[in-house]
Amino acid sequence: MTDTTLIVAGMATLAAGTYAIRFAGPALRTRMAFPPRAEKLLEAAAVILLAALVATTALTEGHGFAGPARSLGVLVGGVLAWRKAPFLVIVLAAAATTALLRLLGVP
Amino acid sequence: MSSIRRTLEGSVRRDIALTCLAVLFIGLSYGAIAVASGLPLWLPMVQSVFVVAGASEFLFIGIVAAGGNPIAAALAGLLVNARHLAYGLALPPDITGRGWRRLVGTHLMNDETVVFALAQPDYPRKRAAYWLCGLSLFAAWSGGATLGALIGSAVHDTNAFGLDAMFPAVILALIVPSLRDRPTLRAAAAGAVIALAAAPFLPAGLPVLLALAAVLLLIRQRKKRP
Numbered sequence: 383m384t385d386t387t388l389i390v391a392g393m394a395t396l397a398a399g400t401y402a403i404r405f406a407g408p409a410l411r412t413r414m415a416f417p418p419r420a421e422k423l424l425e426a427a428a429v430i431l432l433a434a435l436v437a438t439t440a441l442t443e444g445h446g447f448a449g450p451a452r453s454l455g456v457l458v459g460g461v462l463a464w465r466k467a468p469f470l471v472i473v474l475a476a477a478a479t480t481a482l483l484r485l486l487g488v489p
Numbered sequence: 490m491s492s493i494r495r496t497l498e499g500s501v502r503r504d505i506a507l508t509c510l511a512v513l514f515i516g517l518s519y520g521a522i523a524v525a526s527g528l529p530l531w532l533p534m535v536q537s538v539f540v541v542a543g544a545s546e547f548l549f550i551g552i553v554a555a556g557g558n559p560i561a562a563a564l565a566g567l568l569v570n571a572r573h574l575a576y577g578l579a580l581p582p583d584i585t586g587r588g589w590r591r592l593v594g595t596h597l598m599n600d601e602t603v604v605f606a607l608a609q610p611d612y613p614r615k616r617a618a619y620w621l622c623g624l625s626l627f628a629a630w631s632g633g634a635t636l637g638a639l640i641g642s643a644v645h646d647t648n649a650f651g652l653d654a655m656f657p658a659v660i661l662a663l664i665v666p667s668l669r670d671r672p673t674l675r676a677a678a679a680g681a682v683i684a685l686a687a688a689p690f691l692p693a694g695l696p697v698l699l700a701l702a703a704v705l706l707l708i709r710q711r712k713k714r715p
Contacts, residue, residue, distance in 0.1 A: 386529070388558070388559050388560070389528075389529075389532065389553060389559045391559060391560065392549070392553065392558075392559025392560050392562055392563040393532070393535065393536050393539070393540070393549070393559070393563070394539075395560060395563035395564070395567075396536075396540055396545060396546075396549055396562075396563040396566045396567060397536070397539035397540045399563065399566075399567040399570070400540055400541075400542055400545065400566070400567065400570045400573070401595065401596065403567070403570055403571060403573045403574050403577075404573045404576075404577060404595045404596065404598045405577075405591075405595045406574055406577060407573065407574050407575070407576060407577010407578045407579075407580070407598075408577045408580060408582070408583070408584070408585045408591070408595070409577075410577070410578060411577065411578055411580070411582050412582050412583060423704060423707060423708065424575075424578045424579045425579045425607065425667075426667075426673050426676060426704065426707050427575050427578075427579060427701060427704050428575055428576055428579035428603060428607060429607075429664050429667045429668070429673055429677055430676055430677050430680040430700055430701060430703050430704060431572050431575055431576070431680070431697060431698075431700060431701065432600065432603075432604055432660050432663075432664050433664060433668070433677035433678070433680055433681050433700070434677075434680045434681050434683070434684035434696070434697045434700030435572070435600060435657075435660060435684075435697050436657045436660050436661045436664070436681070437681035437682075437684055437685050438684050438685065438688055438696055438697060439653075439656055439657045439660075440654070440657040440661075441685060441688075442685070442688045442689075445688065445689045445690070446689070448653075451651075451654075452651075452653050452654045455651055455654035455658070456654050456657045456658055456661065459654070459657075459658035459661060459662065460658075460661050460665075463658075463661055463662045463665040464665060468500075469500075469503075469504040469507065469662050469663075470503065470504070470507055472658055472661075472662040473507060473508075473511065473655055473658045473659055473662060474507075476651070476654045476655060476657075476658035477511075477650060477651035477652060477654050477655050477658070478651060479651065479654070480651030480653070480654035481649065481650050481651035482651075484648070484649055484651070485649075
């Protein structure tokens with residue numbers, strides 16, 4: 383087991399660094415005036431990041447494929463979202479599909 | 490809090506509550522996994538309060554439990570959290586608060602709070618969603634992690650309930666309205682492909698950041714149609 387002091391130092395680094403990253407965006411934003419076109423691009427950038435996050439968390443685990451159960455569950459949620467289903471239905475259907483597939487032995 | 494309740498529709502509050510419930514369960518498994526892999530009880534408890542960023546915390550305990558250097562684990566976690574810089578730039582000004590409130594509001598920024606805020610139609614509702622989601626998510630995550638660490642091995646494999654499909658489904662459900670705009674959809678799809686192509690080779694966090702290259706598609710697009 384690693385020395386406790388080192389673990390605390392690592393945790394403090396992660397906490398302080400994450401806080402600084404979170405602080406930087408809004409601080410820059412209030413200090414500079416962005417033209418409306420740039421503001422649109424910044425918001426689109428967040429959507430792109432979130433879409434990439436959906437793709438990687440739905441399809442990958444570590445450096446490999448996450449398995450069909452989770453991917454199909456998220457796909458079901460995505461189809462329901464596109465068809466404007468309520469949020470609750472989307473999220474629960476995604477989890478239920480994945481759980482059901484795992485129950486049937488799909489990884 | 491009462492002004493938040495008046496500002497946000499019941500449906501949005503319900504959606505936030507469901508998201509928090511999912512996060513609570515993920516927090517439970519996080520605390521339990523940390524303790525089960527031989528780490529001290531206080532680690533997931535303290536970390537969930539001071540970091541509040543699930544993916545980076547899982548990565549941190551994974552590396553440390555495997556005998557890796559905690560400072561290296563922290564740097565890997567920071568790479569995963571780098572996307573918050575772009576989130577902060579995308580949020581409307583002052584949504585994280587002014588003065589001392591900013592110290593709190595800054596700490597509440599994460600995938601869910603940002604996506605709930607951006608999905609709201611106007612500034613008062615964006616701000617209310619950011620704070621309501623942020624505060625309740627903080628409670629759900631740190632409460633779940635603490636409970637999970639305490640009950641430890643009593644928590645069974647949460648993947649059996651499909652909980653791992655809930656996080657991507659929550660984010661997807663909230664960005665779909667933005668994806669109905671064709672150029673945004675094209676750029677988001679390109680970004681997702683970039684991240685997936687990079688995932689097998691690069692350390693966690695970096696593939697998602699590379700996806701930002703897809704913003705270039707939008708810049709070219711908008712230049713063509715002034």
